[in-house]
Amino acid sequence: MSLIHLENLSKQFKILNRREGLSGAFRDLFSGDYRTVEAVAGVSFDIEAGEIVGYIGPNGAGKSTTIKMMTGILKPSGGTLLVNGLAPYDNRIRQAQIMGVVFGQRTQLWWDLPVIESFKILKEIYKVDQKMFDRHMDMFNELVGLKSLHSQQVRTLSLGQRMLCDITASFLHNPQVVFLDEPTIGLDISVKAKIRSVIKELNREHNTTIILTTHDLGDVEALCQRIIIIDKGRILYDGDIKRVNALFGAYRTLKLQINNFSETILQTLKSKLIECFGAEHGITIAENEEFWTDVTIDQARTPLSDVLSFVMNNFPVIDVRIVEISMENVVRKVYDGALK
Amino acid sequence: MHSLKDYLRLYFMIETQYIKARMQYRADFIISSIGMFFSSLATLGIFWIIFHSIPDLAGWSFMQLLFIYGFYMIAISPMQILFDHIWQIRFHVQQGTFLKYYFRPLNMMFYYMSEMFDIKGLTQLAAGIVILIYASIQLDISWTLARIALLLLTLFSASLVQISITLLAGCAAFWVLDSYPVLGLAWKLREFAPYPMNIFDGAFRFTFTFIIPLGFVAFYPSQLFIQPEEVSAWVYLSPLVGIGLFALTYWVWTKGVNSYTGTGS
Amino acid sequence: MRAYFAMMRGAYMIGLVYRFGFLFNIAGNLIYMSVTYFLWRSIYQNRETLRGLTFNETYIYVALGSAVFILLKTYVDWQMSFDIREGNIATYLSKPVDLQLYELFTSLGFFLMSLSAITIPTIFLLIFVFRIEVPLGIGLAIFPFSLILAYLLSFCFDYFIGLLGFYTESVWGLSITKEIIITVLSGALIPLQFFPDAIQKILLWLPFQAIYYTPLTMVAQPDLGWGTFLPMLGVQLFWVIALFALTRLFYTQAVKVLRISGG
Numbered sequence: 001m002s003l004i005h006l007e008n009l010s011k012q013f014k015i016l017n018r019r020e021g022l023s024g025a026f027r028d029l030f031s032g033d034y035r036t037v038e039a040v041a042g043v044s045f046d047i048e049a050g051e052i053v054g055y056i057g058p059n060g061a062g063k064s065t066t067i068k069m070m071t072g073i074l075k076p077s078g079g080t081l082l083v084n085g086l087a088p089y090d091n092r093i094r095q096a097q098i099m100g101v102v103f104g105q106r107t108q109l110w111w112d113l114p115v116i117e118s119f120k121i122l123k124e125i126y127k128v129d130q131k132m133f134d135r136h137m138d139m140f141n142e143l144v145g146l147k148s149l150h151s152q153q154v155r156t157l158s159l160g161q162r163m164l165c166d167i168t169a170s171f172l173h174n175p176q177v178v179f180l181d182e183p184t185i186g187l188d189i190s191v192k193a194k195i196r197s198v199i200k201e202l203n204r205e206h207n208t209t210i211i212l213t214t215h216d217l218g219d220v221e222a223l224c225q226r227i228i229i230i231d232k233g234r235i236l237y238d239g240d241i242k243r244v245n246a247l248f249g250a251y252r253t254l255k256l257q258i259n260n261f262s263e264t265i266l267q268t269l270k271s272k273l274i275e276c277f278g279a280e281h282g283i284t285i286a287e288n289e290e291f292w293t294d295v296t297i298d299q300a301r302t303p304l305s306d307v308l309s310f311v312m313n314n315f316p317v318i319d320v321r322i323v324e325i326s327m328e329n330v331v332r333k334v335y336d337g338a339l340k
Numbered sequence: 341m342h343s344l345k346d347y348l349r350l351y352f353m354i355e356t357q358y359i360k361a362r363m364q365y366r367a368d369f370i371i372s373s374i375g376m377f378f379s380s381l382a383t384l385g386i387f388w389i390i391f392h393s394i395p396d397l398a399g400w401s402f403m404q405l406l407f408i409y410g411f412y413m414i415a416i417s418p419m420q421i422l423f424d425h426i427w428q429i430r431f432h433v434q435q436g437t438f439l440k441y442y443f444r445p446l447n448m449m450f451y452y453m454s455e456m457f458d459i460k461g462l463t464q465l466a467a468g469i470v471i472l473i474y475a476s477i478q479l480d481i482s483w484t485l486a487r488i489a490l491l492l493l494t495l496f497s498a499s500l501v502q503i504s505i506t507l508l509a510g511c512a513a514f515w516v517l518d519s520y521p522v523l524g525l526a527w528k529l530r531e532f533a534p535y536p537m538n539i540f541d542g543a544f545r546f547t548f549t550f551i552i553p554l555g556f557v558a559f560y561p562s563q564l565f566i567q568p569e570e571v572s573a574w575v576y577l578s579p580l581v582g583i584g585l586f587a588l589t590y591w592v593w594t595k596g597v598n599s600y601t602g603t604g605s
Numbered sequence: 606m607r608a609y610f611a612m613m614r615g616a617y618m619i620g621l622v623y624r625f626g627f628l629f630n631i632a633g634n635l636i637y638m639s640v641t642y643f644l645w646r647s648i649y650q651n652r653e654t655l656r657g658l659t660f661n662e663t664y665i666y667v668a669l670g671s672a673v674f675i676l677l678k679t680y681v682d683w684q685m686s687f688d689i690r691e692g693n694i695a696t697y698l699s700k701p702v703d704l705q706l707y708e709l710f711t712s713l714g715f716f717l718m719s720l721s722a723i724t725i726p727t728i729f730l731l732i733f734v735f736r737i738e739v740p741l742g743i744g745l746a747i748f749p750f751s752l753i754l755a756y757l758l759s760f761c762f763d764y765f766i767g768l769l770g771f772y773t774e775s776v777w778g779l780s781i782t783k784e785i786i787i788t789v790l791s792g793a794l795i796p797l798q799f800f801p802d803a804i805q806k807i808l809l810w811l812p813f814q815a816i817y818y819t820p821l822t823m824v825a826q827p828d829l830g831w832g833t834f835l836p837m838l839g840v841q842l843f844w845v846i847a848l849f850a851l852t853r854l855f856y857t858q859a860v861k862v863l864r865i866s867g868g
Contacts, residue, residue: 013601073442074601096445106437108444110354110455112361121357124350125444153361371777378785385789389799390648393656398647521629528633531640539647544639 001085002046003176003209004070009079010233011040011065039065041233042079049176050207052199054224054241056214058331062233063213067179070211071101084176097126100170100178100208105185107166109154115165116150119172126173133172139205140168143198160191164198171202177209178202184219196222217324229334236334244330251325251333252304254295259316261291269293269315276310277302284332296325347450354454362459372460380413380467398539404566405536407475412534412558413468415498419506420461422453426506430513430520433600441597448597449590481565494561497582501556502530504585507593514596533557556581631726635734638668638727642735656798658826661737666796666825668735672727673752673821674793676719677759679712682780685767694771698860705849705856708767709760716756742827747834751820754841758816761848762787768852771859792818796825812844 014034040062047053057063068074069081072088072095081087088095101108109118123133140146144164154162163183170178180199184192200223203210212223220227220241227244229237237244258265270285273295277283284296295311297304304322311317325333342350362369387409391402400408432438441448476483509526512519533554537545548554561578563571642664649660658666685708688694697704731737739745766783770776788794791813797805808814819837822829 068601071443073439075598092442093445093447096443099443101443103440106440108440110357113357114361117357121350121354124346124353125446367775367777371781374781378781382785382789382794386794389795389801392801393799394648397644398650521632524629525632525636528636531636535640535644539643541643544643 001082003049003084004045004047004211005080005082006046006066006070007044007080009040009043009066009069009081010038010077011062011069011074012077013037013039038233040069040076043230043233043235044079045228045235045238047177047209047211049209050203051226052203052210052212052224054212054214054220054227055230056220056227056330057230057236061231061331063230064181065233066230067181067211067213071099071179072096097173098176100173100175102163102166102170102178102180102183105182107154107162109162109165109169111155112153114151114153115146115157118154118165119169122169122172128173132174136168136172136174143201144168144194160187160194163187163191163195167195167198167202171206171208174206175208177211180210180212180214182214182216183212184214184216192216192218193222199223217330229331231331231335236331244334250298250300252297252299253323253325254297254304254308254311255321255323256293256295256311256315256317257291257319258293259318261293265315266293269295269311272314273307273310277307283307342446347447350446351450351454355457358455358457359459362457369459373463376460376463377467380464384409384471398536400536403475403478406471407479407566408536408558408562409534410468410470410472410475411495411498411562413464414472414495415468415557416502416530416533417461417465417468418499419502420464421458422456423503423507423510424458424461425456426510426523429510430518430523433513434517438600449593476565479566487565490564493579494564497579498557498561500582500586501553502533504582504589505529505552505554508589511589511592511596514600529554530557533559535559553581553585630723631730634672634723634727635730637671638730638735641667641671656796658796658798661740662825663796664735665731665737665739666821667794668731668737669727669824670793670795670817670821672724673755673817674788676716676724676752677756677816678715678719679756679760679763680715681708681712681760681763682766682770682776682783684708684711685764686770686776686780689770704860705764705853708764709757712760712763739824740828742829743831744823744827744829744834747838748820748823748827751823751838751841754838754845755816755820757845758812758841758848759787761845761852765848765852765855768855768859771862787813787816790814791816792821796822812848815841815844 013036015037043062043066055063055067065074069076070083070088072092075089083095084098086095109115110121113121119133119137122128128136137146146165146168149157149161149165154165157165167180167183170180183199184195187195196219199210199212202208210223212219214220224241226239227237227241228235229244258269266285273283273285283298283302286294286296295307297307308320312320384406387402387405391397391405396402397405429438441451444451481487506523506526509523510519512522516522529552532540532544532548537548537555537559540548545555549556549560556578560575563575564578645660645664645667649655649663653659655663685694688697694704697707732739762783766776766780769779773779790808790811792808793816797808797814797818800808808818815837819841822837823834
């Protein structure tokens with residue numbers, strides 16, 4: 001029996017069709033006018049002990065909903081969900097004992113207290129015996145220099161320090177599975193690297209399963225052996241990261257800001273690029289965020305520099321940015337069958 | 341998962357830490373304590389000034405009213421001390437930070453409660469105790485062991501009534517977007533509580549006895565001590581009101597917590 | 606109790622008023638008015654007058670008292686303390702701005718908001734919900750003027766505390782003390798007639814009663830006539846002028862300290 005077992009899991013929400021204005025708000029209180037939204041529509045996968053799985057998808061994909069069901073916050077609408085053999089929602093307190101959760105932006109430590117006190121409290125809450133507590137605290141100190149932060153109040157820590165404290169704290173009671181949600185968000189490169197190595201080490205120490213939700217593909221590349229992509233409530237891809245890695249590596253997105261941009265220019269851009277570079281599916285063009293156009297290029301097929309110089313020579317480009325492929329684009333690619 | 345003993349020990353541990361941390365903000369502590377102290381003093385002053393000119397209020401003597409007031413102050417203190425952060429619940433619920441309470445192997449209300457210990461509430465408690473003792477001496481109340489036990493029981497359940505009313509209003513945050521007014525109003529309602537029920541009209545009296553039982557925060561339980569011979573038997577049931585109301589509140593809280601899904605998908 | 610509100614930190618008060626919005630304040634005031642209504646009606650059960658006042662007169666005084674209490678809070682002391690700590694005072698001083706007038710006018714914002722959000726609804730509640738007969742008398746006409754003078758007086762006290770902030774880092778202790786003194790000695794909570802006679806005599810000589818007792822008496826007992834009200838107004842005016850003069854004098858001293866210590 002795998003540690004985490006999802007079979008045809010689904011979740012529907014009833015969303016109130018909110019009406020306008022004050023009288024509308026009043027009537028909302030009594031109305032039964034709902035629409036049903038299917039956040040998760042038949043998701044299945046199994047996760048074994050020790051795996052580090054990247055669980056990614058665009059916003060609104062059903063990612064958080066699945067995680068909330070796995071952590072016992074939400075009750076599934078249908079299907080099977082077992083963590084360590086038990087249904088999380090019906091056994092919240094029991095499951096909490098074997099789980100660790102870290103939310104990127106919000107700490108789970110006690111804000112006004114010194115760091116060490118939070119750990120001591122957690123020791124009591126999770127009934128960690130003294131030996132394991134000492135061993136872990138030593139390990140944490142080796143990994144992140146926790147001792148130097150002991151007497152500082154959590155509220156005074158920098159984001160990076162707080163993140164490291166939250167992550168180590170989530171491993172204190174030797175959980176079987178840890179959910180990390182956006183652990184490196186808002187941090188600079190060196191801190192990100194540090195956090196990634198800490199996570200790796202913690203996973204190695206007790207063979208802890210880790211489920212990582214993130215928008216940062218660097219996290220995924222550094223940590224995960226397996227990746228699950230979800231979009232619109234369904235699993236798009238579940239497998240080895242190497243295949244997706246190849247996809248990431250090759251693609252770049254060229255963000256352009258063109259003067260006097262309009263629908264006609266977009267069409268002209270599209271047709272000219274196809275005309276010039278041939279392969280239609282090597283390059284995809286989309287309009288994104290007020291006046292920026294995304295041109296996604298498969299570098300394996302077409303060198304970025306060629307496209308760039310072409311565009312700059314033929315269109316009044318004001319500004320240019322080159323970024324690695326975004327999550328939305330990865331998903332779109334997978335959706336278009338790029339991984340098949 | 342955790343026994344009652346575990347919870348008590350845990351609670352004690354967390355709160356001592358909190359008090360330690362709060363003590364560092366001495367200025368804040370002192371201002372608010374002084375503030376509370378003087379406000380109680382002012383109310384007492386008003387009472388005294390009024391009574392300076394009248395023999396009684398609706399049949400109640402100054403000392404009797406003082407007893408009720410002291411009882412009231414003690415009864416509202418636990419709410420202040422333990423749940424002063426209920427004012428922020430709407431913020432946490434809407435920001436999604438409320439989710440953190442789900443992830444520990446702890447009863448959620450306990451966890452929520454453990455994160456607050458309002459020291460200035462202790463000033464109010466102390467003032468209430470002093471007033472109660474003073475009034476009971478003046479009223480010549482004979483304190484047997486049984487009587488004291490009854491006092492503690494009624495104080496406990498009276499505080500539950502106050503906590504329940506406010507907490508119930510706070511639970512509105514789980515369902516309603518702008519829940520502040522509900523909470524604010526529920527909290528202000530306590531202004532009715534330190535007065536004898538017979539100064540209110542029938543409709544109010546009915547409401548404060550059966551619907552929003554503010555009468556059980558101070559007045560009815562106090563009867564057992566300041567007028568034990570004239571009290572009807574059912575007043576002895578007052579402890580049940582607090583316990584029953586809290587059970588209802590806990591039920592609503594559970595419902596709210598289960599229906600909350602955080603923000604985002 | 607209004608007294609409780611008065612004792613809390615000003616910032617918290619502002620937050621409270623803003624936080625809960627219009628409806629809450631009306632409902633909250635309704636609660637206070639109900640509680641005091643029952644209380645005083647009970648007190649007056651077997652008597653027509655108490656300490657020379659009828660139920661009507663006392664109740665109008667107390668009910669409107671709470672609204673007026675909020676109205677006359679200027680928060681200038683807290684505002685100035687904040688500005689001093691943030692270093693804004695230096696900016697004001699470098700401009701051709703009279704600090705006292707500046708603080709006065711910025712505080713008027715609260716006054717107007719309070720007037721519409723709390724005072725006027727309270728009057729409505731008083732007349733239409735509680736059905737209290739407000740006798741028509743000359744006092745009602747003079748009341749607005751008296752209210753303005755009262756506000757100016759309240760402002761002077763707050764401004765004075767604010768100026769003390771030039772000398773000391775934090776004025777919270779002084780501010781609270783001022784609150785207590787004014788609240789208790791001014792008849793903000795109950796009419797001065799209820800105080801023991803000896804104390805009453807003393808209180809009438811102090812400036813504090815000019816803030817609350819005077820305007821509230823005008824609206825509670827409007828037909829006391831010009832003979833009573835004119836002197837009261839006079840006293841108010843006297844105190845306003847005196848305190849304005851004193852605070853302006855104090856300002857010239859205080860500002861020297863600020864310049865020395867760097868602001």
